[in-house]
Structures are given as C-alpha cells and as structure tokens.
Amino acid sequence: MGTRRATDIAREIAVIRLCLAGATGWAGSALARAVAATPDIRLVAAVSRTHAGRSLGDVLAEPRLDAPVFGTAAEALDRPADVFLDYTKPTVALPNVMTALERGLHVVVGTSGLTDDDYRRIHAAAVAAGREVLAVGNFAIPVVLLQRFAETAARYLPSWEIIDYASERKVDAPSGTARELAHRLSSVRPPATGVPLEATMGERAARGADLGGSRVHSIRLPGFSLSTEVVFGMPGQRLALRHDAGPSAEPYVDGALLAIRAVGSVVGLRRGLDQVMDF
Numbered sequence: 001m002g003t004r005r006a007t008d009i010a011r012e013i014a015v016i017r018l019c020l021a022g023a024t025g026w027a028g029s030a031l032a033r034a035v036a037a038t039p040d041i042r043l044v045a046a047v048s049r050t051h052a053g054r055s056l057g058d059v060l061a062e063p064r065l066d067a068p069v070f071g072t073a074a075e076a077l078d079r080p081a082d083v084f085l086d087y088t089k090p091t092v093a094l095p096n097v098m099t100a101l102e103r104g105l106h107v108v109v110g111t112s113g114l115t116d117d118d119y120r121r122i123h124a125a126a127v128a129a130g131r132e133v134l135a136v137g138n139f140a141i142p143v144v145l146l147q148r149f150a151e152t153a154a155r156y157l158p159s160w161e162i163i164d165y166a167s168e169r170k171v172d173a174p175s176g177t178a179r180e181l182a183h184r185l186s187s188v189r190p191p192a193t194g195v196p197l198e199a200t201m202g203e204r205a206a207r208g209a210d211l212g213g214s215r216v217h218s219i220r221l222p223g224f225s226l227s228t229e230v231v232f233g234m235p236g237q238r239l240a241l242r243h244d245a246g247p248s249a250e251p252y253v254d255g256a257l258l259a260i261r262a263v264g265s266v267v268g269l270r271r272g273l274d275q276v277m278d279f
C-alpha cells in the first residue's frame with residue numbers, strides 16, 4: 001500500500017469555517033493566531049471597525065491568515081461559514097449572535113456581560129433557527145476544572161467563601177468568573193455560616209458581597225491579572241482551590257478552540273465549557 005500524500009489526508013479532515021468578531025482585540029487576536037496554526041479550523045472572515053477593508057494577516061502580522069476584515073458582522077456573514085464566534089462587547093454581541101443565527105450558523109459567545117434575559121432571547125432564536133449557541137464565560141480549562149472540583153467539594157464541606165483578585169483597572173466586581181462560581185455553589189447548597197451578617201459587629205461590608213448565599217470578596221490591586229479562589233473551611237483544616245491567570249490571553253485559546261469544534265451537536269443554548277467536556 002502506497003504512502004498517503006498530505007493533500008489526501010487534508011481532504012479527509014472536516015474543516016470548520018469560522019467567522020470571528022473581535023478578531024483584532026486582546027482575546028480575539030490570540031485566538032486568530034492559534035487558528036492560523038490549526039488545520040481543522042479556517043478563519044474565513046473577521047470583524048473589526050478599525051481595520052475594515054484590510055486582510056487580518058496584515059493586521060496581525062500573521063501571513064497564514066488571509067481572512068478579510070469587515071466593519072460589521074452582517075457584512076462578514078455574507079461569506080459562507082459554519083461557526084460564528086463573538087469576542088466584542090455585550091451591546092454588540094447580542095445583535096451579532098441574532099444575525100449569525102438568521103444566517104444559519106452555530107454560535108460561540110465568548111463576550112461576557114450578556115444578561116439572563118439576553119440569553120433567553122438567544123435560546124429562543126437558536127431553537128427557531130435549529131442551531132446551537134454555546135456561551136462560555138471563561139474558556140480557561142483550569143477554571144472549568146476549578147468550578148467542577150469546587151462543586152464536588154461543596155457536597156462534603158459545608159462552609160466556603162470566594163475571593164477574586166484583579167488589577168486596579170478592572171471596573172466590575174465581582175468578576176464574571178467569581179459570580180459564576182458562586183452561582184454554581186449555591187445550586188449545590190447554601191454555605192453554612194458562623195456569625196449571621198446582621199450580628200456582625202463593626203463593618204458589615206468587610207464580610208463581602210452575598211451572591212446566592214456565598215460571601216464574595218473582590219481585591220483590586222496592581223500586580224494581579226485575574227485570580228479566582230474558593231476556600232472551604234472545616235474545624236482544624238482548610239481546602240483552597242485557586243486559579244491564577246497572567247496578563248496574556250493565552251489561557252482562553254484552547255477552550256475557545258474546543259468550543260468551536262463542539263458547537264452544533266444540539267439545538268438551542270448551552271452555557272459553560274463543561275457542557276462539552278467529558279467528565
């Protein structure tokens with residue numbers, strides 16, 4: 001039997017055609033560079049107002065990227081594609097997602113800040129279109145693991161508090177990741193408390209915010225990028241689970257590639273990367 005040629009092998013790989021909104025941003029450009037080196041995903045169109053009319057490869061100095069950049073998602077979606085990924089901002093992402101569904105694409109939402117109401121509308125639109133929307137608040141695979149480990153720990157360890165650390169420039173608090181963690185833990189059970197908040201002497205705010213029963217403390221200081229920690233306390237012992245992300249967007253690349261490959265196996269909205277991971 002003769003050796004198969006590279007072109008024959010390439011033909012056997014099903015290539016996913018990707019349209020990427022926010023391709024020139026902090027998160028989107030890291031993803032675009034990774035896609036350039038990924039044989040089963042091809043970037044066919046990009047969205048950025050600043051660089052509309054140029055080739056993404058010229059903008060990012062990555063010659064393996066030949067996708068044209070369009071000023072709007074509606075224009076970019078004129079190009080045939082299979083998956084649309086949004087890495088812009090919430091006010092832009094919602095109409096982008098709706099347009100992509102109307103054009104028959106499956107969608108991955110990387111943009112954070114969409115509300116539950118936005119997601120109700122997105123789910124209805126996805127069902128009507130017979131397509132999937134996979135929304136992932138944090139693509140970092142270690143964060144997905146932290147959430148899963150913490151959910152397991154909460155079944156056995158009744159008391160916990162959450163701490164989120166970010167740079168002094170982060171305007172929102174708590175972080176989306178800390179919110180999601182608190183939400184997940186509160187669906188396991190409410191944490192046990194010692195002194196009730198109303199019985200706190202001194203400054204009640206020092207006990208942090210209440211998110212679904214979990215106390216959440218946000219630290220904003222130079223030197224931090226984004227860290228999320230949950231501490232479980234038991235008499236005489238503690239368990240701490242913590243994820244630290246540095247300043248690059250690299251932590252979010254592998255999870256985004258996983259989401260692009262996985263989206264499209266159901267109809268409607270799924271939230272969280274763990275939905276498509278094998279636990």
Ligand SMILES: NC(=O)c1ccc[n+]([C@@H]2O[C@H](COP(=O)([O-])OP(=O)(O)OC[C@H]3O[C@@H](n4cnc5c(N)ncnc54)[C@H](OP(=O)(O)O)[C@@H]3O)[C@@H](O)[C@H]2O)c1
Pocket residue numbers: 021022023024025026027028047048049050051071072073087088089090092109110111112113136137138139140252
């Ligand atoms: N899910 C995750 O794991 C994860 C990880 C990192 C970031 N994020 C989220 O992803 C989003 C983007 O973050 P980032 O730090 O990459 O932001 P960024 O650096 O500001 O990039 C935003 C990108 O969106 C484009 N854009 C913004 N407004 C637009 C519009 N009206 N029309 C077309 N394009 C528009 C920008 O290009 P122009 O300005 O040229 O239009 C740019 O390419 C945020 O919501 C962030 O929280 C999520």
